[in-house]
Every structure is written in structure tokens, then in C-alpha cells.
Amino acid sequence: MTVQVQPDREAALANGRAFLIARVRDSNLAGEAFFGGHAQAIAACAATMADHFFTGATLLVFGSGPHATDAQHNAVEFVHPVLPGCRALPALSLTNDMATVTGLLQTDAAADVYAHQLRILGRPGDIALALAHAPVHPSISRGLEAGRAAGMLTVALTSGDESVEREHVDYVFHAQGSDRAAAHELHLATYHMLWELVHIVLNHRGIRAVS
Amino acid sequence: MSDSGRDPFSQLLYPMLSSQPAAGDDLVLELARAPLEKSAESNRLRVEMLEEFGDEIVTTAEEMAVAFDRGGRLLALGNGGSATSAADMVTELLVPPPGGRPIPALCLTNDIAVVTGIGNDIGFGDVFLRQIIALGRPDDVVLAVSASGNSENLVRGLGEARRRGMSTIAICGYDGGRLAREPVADHCFIVRSSSVHRIQEVQMTLYHLLSELVQRAFGGEPACV
Numbered sequence: 137m138t139v140q141v142q143p144d145r146e147a148a149l150a151n152g153r154a155f156l157i158a159r160v161r162d163s164n165l166a167g168e169a170f171f172g173g174h175a176q177a178i179a180a181c182a183a184t185m186a187d188h189f190f191t192g193a194t195l196l197v198f199g200s201g202p203h204a205t206d207a208q209h210n211a212v213e214f215v216h217p218v219l220p221g222c223r224a225l226p227a228l229s230l231t232n233d234m235a236t237v238t239g240l241l242q243t244d245a246a247a248d249v250y251a252h253q254l255r256i257l258g259r260p261g262d263i264a265l266a267l268a269h270a271p272v273h274p275s276i277s278r279g280l281e282a283g284r285a286a287g288m289l290t291v292a293l294t295s296g297d298e299s300v301e302r303e304h305v306d307y308v309f310h311a312q313g314s315d316r317a318a319a320h321e322l323h324l325a326t327y328h329m330l331w332e333l334v335h336i337v338l339n340h341r342g343i344r345a346v347s
Numbered sequence: 348m349s350d351s352g353r354d355p356f357s358q359l360l361y362p363m364l365s366s367q368p369a370a371g372d373d374l375v376l377e378l379a380r381a382p383l384e385k386s387a388e389s390n391r392l393r394v395e396m397l398e399e400f401g402d403e404i405v406t407t408a409e410e411m412a413v414a415f416d417r418g419g420r421l422l423a424l425g426n427g428g429s430a431t432s433a434a435d436m437v438t439e440l441l442v443p444p445p446g447g448r449p450i451p452a453l454c455l456t457n458d459i460a461v462v463t464g465i466g467n468d469i470g471f472g473d474v475f476l477r478q479i480i481a482l483g484r485p486d487d488v489v490l491a492v493s494a495s496g497n498s499e500n501l502v503r504g505l506g507e508a509r510r511r512g513m514s515t516i517a518i519c520g521y522d523g524g525r526l527a528r529e530p531v532a533d534h535c536f537i538v539r540s541s542s543v544h545r546i547q548e549v550q551m552t553l554y555h556l557l558s559e560l561v562q563r564a565f566g567g568e569p570a571c572v
Contacts, residue, residue, distance in 0.1 A: 155560065160397050172383065317439070
């Protein structure tokens with residue numbers, strides 16, 4: 137056994153409880169700081185995304201490791217809206233196609249795993265959304281560059297010690313210095329908010345669900 | 348961008364709308380209040396969740412660590428956004444932060460051939476149950492994530508796992524739904540909210556806490572302290 141079960145149950149619980157309280161306090165403080173600093177930009181980004189959807193954009197989302205799950209979460213969020221009355225909007229996760237992803241990984245074009253899909257699947261006016269924790273892998277930077285070069289709106293949700301090169305990205309939401317798991321929680325809340333605000337703007341413009 | 352862009356659904360479906368204004372500065376200012384309000388609500392729910400379930404999170408993580416130490420694995424289930432939570436928990440364990448111990452874990456939504464095969468031939472209610480029968484072992488820990496707690500395939504999957512002697516954990520929202528009412532979960536954590544988004548945000552913290560406590564039990568330093 138490598139797991140040591142603390143025989144003193146009260147001490148074990150107190151120890152665990154102290155960890156949880158500190159961790160949740162850190163999470164909540166990080167949330168206050170992050171959204172305090174980014175609320176305006178989140179609203180502006182959502183309004184711009186709504187303009188793009190209004191003219192037929194598809195949202196293309198990519199990220200690696202835990203962020204691959206965010207790409208899928210964004211796709212289901214937009215394609216299958218949780219609130220009645222919201223229109224289904226086009227969104228694709230670039231992490232889903234295992235044949236393509238693993239195929240590209242075993243070629244010299246591994247760092248183009250997202251850039252390739254953006255170039256071939258994307259159209260001008262689409263939205264490229266990347267999620268990444270530092271150090272930012274070249275596949276993420278190249279994806280954003282490819283999106284920009286193809287005439288897309290580019291958005292990045294990043295965290296850790298460094299973000300992406302801002303010259304290729306229209307909106308960057310960066311959680312500085314946070315640990316990966318806590319920052320991931322901020323990213324989830326951020327794209328939930330982007331989704332909701334996109335629909336508020338589209339509603340404002342008269343776009344509702346097709347019956 | 349012009350409203351006369353390519354393939355605009357505004358023109359196909361709502362030709363009368365092309366004169367509607369884009370979001371102006373006033374609307375953006377109004378919208379900017381939302382992230383602050385929603386983040387504050389998530390923070391409140393996190394504290395509430397901890398007050399109700401803190402001790403059970405600690406004991407559950409300890410049971411998980413013991414099961415993994417015996418060779419058990421995590422099998423994770425979920426539908427929709429909750430499927431991505433299940434997948435996130437799996438990769439947290441399988442590829443932990445530096446210094447952590449990798450733990451075998453499988454997300455039962457990953458194989459689209461299996462999911463659509465079972466869904467088509469038997470029914471969507473059995474997509475997890477059948478995989479539990481085929482893949483599950485007695486030392487495994489089965490984790491179901493759901494906002495409503497009412498998904499038929501999760502209730503059946505978790506019930507089957509329990510019948511086969513596996514440990515079962517449910518992470519739900521609202522009032523916990525069927526996963527809380529029916530005797531399928533050894534531990535059932537509930538984020539008591541009616542907003543799917545806020546539920547998912549606090550659920551993510553909850554399963555991160557479980558994975559960080561598991562790593563602590565193995566002697567690894569959690570990433571956040």
C-alpha cells in the first residue's frame with residue numbers, strides 16, 4: 137500500500153477540510169479578480185461573436201489535454217442550447233476527429249493539428265477559439281495564426297505564466313499565474329458567459345429559435 | 348461585418364432583420380454586469396457545496412485512493428456538457444500535474460463506435476450499462492456527472508456498477524434527481540442550483556478537489572498549494 141490512511145479520523149478530516157477551505161477560497165478570489173478585470177472585454181467579445189454568428193459564422197474551438205474537453209463543451213453548448221428559445225448555432229470541436237488528429241500527430245505537421253483543420257474546414261468570418269495553459273504549445277499559436285490569416289475572429293482563453301502572442305488574437309482572456317485546475321474553472325465560467333451573452337445580443341437583434 | 352455576408356441565416360430566415368442594430372456600447376455596458384453577477388453566484392454555491400459536503404469529499408477521495416492503490420480504475424460517465432466533465436476528470440487522473448501519480452481512468456463516452464452501436468442496437472439508456480458489464484472490475488470506481496441527476500443511462504450504469512461491487516459516485520445539480528433518490532450511488536454530491544452553467548462550474552471545482560485529494564493521499568503535492 138502506498139496510500140497512508142490516517143488512523144485518527146478526526147485529524148484526517150480536519151486536515152482535509154483545511155485543504156478544501158483554502159482551495160475554494162483561492163478559487164473564489166481568483167474568480168473575483170479575473171471577472172473584475174475581464175467583464176467588459178467578455179461583453180465586448182460576446183457582442184462581436186454575435187455579429188459574426190449573425191452573418192453565418194461557425195465557431196471552431198480547439199485546445200489540448202483538459203482543454204480538448206472544453207472544445208467539445210463549447211460545441212455542445214452552442215449546437216444544443218440549454219435554454220429553450222435559443223437558436224442552435226454552428227460550432228465544431230477540432231479535437232473530435234481521432235483519425236485526423238492522430239494522423240497529423242504522426243506526420244511532420246504535428247504542430248499544425250489545429251491550423252490544418254482551421255484552414256480546410258474554416259471560412260472567412262468564422263470564429264477561432266483556443267484554450268490553453270502555459271507553456272502554450274506551438275499547435276495553439278499556429279492555430280490562432282491560421283485563423284487570423286483566414287480572416288476569422290480570433291479568441292484565446294489562456295492561463296499560467298504566459299499567454300499567446302496578442303498580435304494574432306482579437307480577444308485574449310488570460311488568468312495570470314493560476315494553477316491549471318483553478319484556471320480551468322475560470323475558463324469554463326468564461327465560455328458559459330460568452331455563450332449566454334451571445335444569445336442575449338442575438339435576441340436583441342431578433343434572432344430566436346426556429347420552430 | 349456586413350449583414351450581406353455569405354449564407355446569412357439572418358437573410359434566409361429573418362429577411363426583415365437586416366436593419367436591426369448591432370450591439371451598441373450601451374448594451375455592451377449592460378452585458379458587462381453579467382460576468383460579475385454570475386461569478387459571485389458560483390462563488391456562493393462553492394462555499395455552500397463545501398459546507399454541506401466537505402467531509403464527504405475528504406472521505407470519498409480517501410476511498411478512491413485506496414481503490415486505485417488496489418489496482419482499481421476510474422470509469423467516468425456523463426451526457427452532453429457533463430460528458431466533457433467526465434472526460435476532464437479522467438485526464439486529470441491519467442495525466443496529472445507534474446509530480447502527481449498517473450491513475451488509470453477511462454471515459455465511457457470516448458468511443459463513438461461503442462456509444463452509437465449500443466445506442467442504435469439496444470437503446471441510449473444502456474450505453475453506459477453495457478460498457479460497465481464489459482469493462483468494469485470490482486475494484487473500479489464509477490463516477491457519474493449530471494446536472495439534472497435524472498439521466499436514465501447514468502442511473503442504469505451506476506446501478507449496474509453497484510450490483511457488481513464497484514464503488515459509485517454521483518455528482519449532480521438541482522435536488523440531485525434520481526441519482527440522489529435511487530439507491531445507486533455510495534456518495535452523491537449535489538450542487539443545489541437550478542442554473543446548469545453554475546452547476547457545471549461548481550461541479551468542476553468539486554471533481555478537481557477529489558482529484559487533488561487523491562494525489563495528496565498518494566503523497567503528491569497538489570498543484571494549488
